[in-house]
Amino acid sequence: MSLLEIRALQKGFRSPDGHLQPVVDIPEFSLAAGQAVALAGPSGTGKTTFLHLIAGILTPDAGSIRIDGQEIVGMTEHGRDRIRANAIGYIFQSFNLLQGFTCLENVVLGMSFGAGANPARATELLRRVGLGDRLHHFPRQLSTGQQQRVAVARAMAGKPRLVLADEPTGNLDPANAREALALIRETCTENGSALLLVSHDRDILGAFDTVPSLADINRAARPQPARA
Amino acid sequence: MTLWLLVRRSLRQHLLSTIVTALSLSLAGGLLMTVWSLKTQARQTFERMDGGWDAVLGARSSKLQLVLNAIFHLEASPGNIRPADLATLAANPAVKAVVPLAMGDNYLGFRIVGTTTNHFTDHEFAEGRKFRVREGRVFEDGYREALLGAFAAQKLGLKIGDEFKPYHGLNYASKPSDNVQHEEIYVVVGILDASNTPADRVVWIPVAGIQNMAGHDPATAQDVSAALVKLRDPAAGFRLDQLYNKQGDRLTFAWPIGTVMAQLFDKIGWFDSVLTLVAWLVAVVAAASVLASIYNSMSARRRDLAILRALGARRRIIFTAIIAEATTIAAIGAACGFLVHFALLFGAASLVRTQTGVVIEPFQPGWVWLWAPAALMGLAALAGTVPAFKAYDVDVASSLSPES
Numbered sequence: 065m066s067l068l069e070i071r072a073l074q075k076g077f078r079s080p081d082g083h084l085q086p087v088v089d090i091p092e093f094s095l096a097a098g099q100a101v102a103l104a105g106p107s108g109t110g111k112t113t114f115l116h117l118i119a120g121i122l123t124p125d126a127g128s129i130r131i132d133g134q135e136i137v138g139m140t141e142h143g144r145d146r147i148r149a150n151a152i153g154y155i156f157q158s159f160n161l162l163q164g165f166t167c168l169e170n171v172v173l174g175m176s177f178g179a180g181a182n183p184a185r186a187t188e189l190l191r192r193v194g195l196g197d198r199l200h201h202f203p204r205q206l207s208t209g210q211q212q213r214v215a216v217a218r219a220m221a222g223k224p225r226l227v228l229a230d231e232p233t234g235n236l237d238p239a240n241a242r243e244a245l246a247l248i249r250e251t252c253t254e255n256g257s258a259l260l261l262v263s264h265d266r267d268i269l270g271a272f273d274t275v276p277s278l279a280d281i282n283r284a285a286r287p288q289p290a291r292a
Numbered sequence: 293m294t295l296w297l298l299v300r301r302s303l304r305q306h307l308l309s310t311i312v313t314a315l316s317l318s319l320a321g322g323l324l325m326t327v328w329s330l331k332t333q334a335r336q337t338f339e340r341m342d343g344g345w346d347a348v349l350g351a352r353s354s355k356l357q358l359v360l361n362a363i364f365h366l367e368a369s370p371g372n373i374r375p376a377d378l379a380t381l382a383a384n385p386a387v388k389a390v391v392p393l394a395m396g397d398n399y400l401g402f403r404i405v406g407t408t409t410n411h412f413t414d415h416e417f418a419e420g421r422k423f424r425v426r427e428g429r430v431f432e433d434g435y436r437e438a439l440l441g442a443f444a445a446q447k448l449g450l451k452i453g454d455e456f457k458p459y460h461g462l463n464y465a466s467k468p469s470d471n472v473q474h475e476e477i478y479v480v481v482g483i484l485d486a487s488n489t490p491a492d493r494v495v496w497i498p499v500a501g502i503q504n505m506a507g508h509d510p511a512t513a514q515d516v517s518a519a520l521v522k523l524r525d526p527a528a529g530f531r532l533d534q535l536y537n538k539q540g541d542r543l544t545f546a547w548p549i550g551t552v553m554a555q556l557f558d559k560i561g562w563f564d565s566v567l568t569l570v571a572w573l574v575a576v577v578a579a580a581s582v583l584a585s586i587y588n589s590m591s592a593r594r595r596d597l598a599i600l601r602a603l604g605a606r607r608r609i610i611f612t613a614i615i616a617e618a619t620t621i622a623a624i625g626a627a628c629g630f631l632v633h634f635a636l637l638f639g640a641a642s643l644v645r646t647q648t649g650v651v652i653e654p655f656q657p658g659w660v661w662l663w664a665p666a667a668l669m670g671l672a673a674l675a676g677t678v679p680a681f682k683a684y685d686v687d688v689a690s691s692l693s694p695e696s
Contacts, residue, residue: 161599
């Protein structure tokens, strides 16, 4: 059974002139437990919207999203919060670290709402990503690459079944980007987590065996034929 | 733990507004506790402060004036009572002891009161407590000797063997040339231990000293200003009340002293109410400042709240965290409020002691120490619900940035 199953998923946003602009239109998509899939897509192809829909941050206009057999479309906000806390780890493009919290606290918060706060595990994870000596530093005191590693540790903290990564290397130089990707894949493998990564970085995408384009699965991202 | 972490970090992130808001709450809490403690303690202390006497007999006047004059040494004497009246009272079988008081002079603002030595040798001003002479001895009747209350001795700087000339009148004018000094010279022969009663503010001399002081009317030389009365049976006070107040028309029998003082506090109860109202208003304004402070920071917090929601934080956790933050600010404010409270109460207690000799205890525990901080925290929690609802409604997707 697939960990993630998507059917006839649609999401659009109204433009200022009132026209409904489709952003996501995915007839079918699935991801098996432990599988790692990278989707290629340039900016504006609905990458973030797609991942937000899976994470339950946005609600679709139509369709079905099942995570571990649980339908999240139509679920209450509280239910979606629980899915996010228990089953999903999210790595944001801009890391979205909490600036007023230390590295350790950021990672602890990553597990607090699901598995429960476990500072010892958070410490171990930060050591694992090479930040054992930066536990009590604030994000602003870290380099971009170090912040990315904190974001990875936070996403993995609750041992999620599904990791969503939105342009996770977008703010990193090539060397740091490769290192970050290796870290993400490694920790996903260790935890048995499935990985769904979306990026437009060719170097990063090259590390995956097959890289479907987001446009291949998202009809709304395909170029529209010119009007006659 | 998570909730406390969120609260702690948020308070730290908004440190300046946390401090300012907590300070305004501490002022409110301190003011509320002080007003309450002062009015409660003042009432209790003044009502109990009868100097060990059951009643005061004096010239026809209000009972309150008699009590304030004879027990608290504050008011002027309404007139004199004759020796025969004193003798009649002393002969009444219901009366256990009578001590005469004669007033009319001061020394540098401290009232000089003439009395008899049994006031200090036999009388208990509180249960099981007699006046104790700390230095020297009690004056001797018929001699120009003075026994000083502890506070008067300390403020006047007089020692055993020092001499002074009394001034005419109960009050000392601020302009020295307006004061008329008697020629009689009195010698300090003793200083009393502090009794924490109005007696501490008095310069005691023999009753004949006041009666025979040069310049006083010789026709009234045997009169006294008031008589302090101890009854054998407190219920006898009712009969004497009938005798002097209902049947007679020359004298007033102020009994029981505690009830007379309670009437005073009932009369000035509106003043307590105004002070308490002001203190509550300050508390409400301080709670509103918590609301404004957190509410105004919501724009800056929007992204953090969205991140927390994206990490799986339930809406009610966010809601509770904001309420807990408001309550914590109030708790800090209330804790600091105790410092404000003690500082204010020390000042007020010092003023009350200087003016009346009555001691207010700043550290005497009261229920207000529990309910005032609790009320402050409750108000702040209530005020916190407004920003908490705003936080509850934060749109996660639009508050996370950037999108790709």
